Amino acid sequence: MIYNLGDFVIYHKLQVNYQDYYGRIISILRVDNSQNICIKIECILEFKSLPSTLKSQRRRIAFNEGYLWMTDNTIIINPVNIVSKISIWLTDISKPDNYQHIINEIVYYVNGQWSTRPIDLRHRHPVEYITIQNPPSNLPVYKFFLDIYIDKFGPFRNAYHAIGGIYLQIGNMKQVLRQKLKNHFLFGFIPYAATSDEVLQPIIKDIQELEHGYELEIDN
DSSP states (O other): OOOOTTOEEEEOSBTTBOOOEEEEEEEEEESTTSSOEEEEEEEEEOGGGSOGGGOOHHHHHHHHTTEEEEEEEEEEEOGGGEEEEOOEEETTSOOOSSOSEEEEEEEEEETTEEEEEEGGGSOOOHHHHOOOOOOOTTOOOOOOOEEEEEEEEOSSTTOSSOEEEEEEEETTSOHHHHTSGGGOEEEEEEOTTSOHHHHHHHHHHHHHHHHTOOOOOSOO
């Protein structure tokens, strides 16, 4: 099953813990520049998980009628811990044809106490208000080149060992712009005990990745 940003899901916190929890997917994160991903979930509470100060009889009845409570708390989980999608109606938007639960309050902790606020005061996800348009097929393609250079200097007036600064410039800039100090971007330093190759290897690896293209997924 494919999961998208903004989807409501049922998940397990751990693979050995099979208790169901409710949440909403708010971001998908890549782990250590690898192909592995993890998912950031905005937690949603059942009545039993509410703080004791908020467990009123009114909310107990509401829970029996299908109500849940949104929070500002987040948790990061492995995608395999997601059990299924679930349909939840946030009452500040149009009522869907089919839904399993309803949310009209947000639970949050402020100034040392638990409180609630109406759902219409929530932070909306970009997927809810951004209209995506298909790009035209004749978009121009622009290429740029990176100018990376090393400039060694002594960090102190009487220092015996010099260190090197690695700088980057966008080579497409006009000469008058490349001469401006603000357009020389500091990439990092080469300590006196290290070689230039050692420090440049991660930079070269990133550039090689850029040469082969870098795909960005925006709102699916």
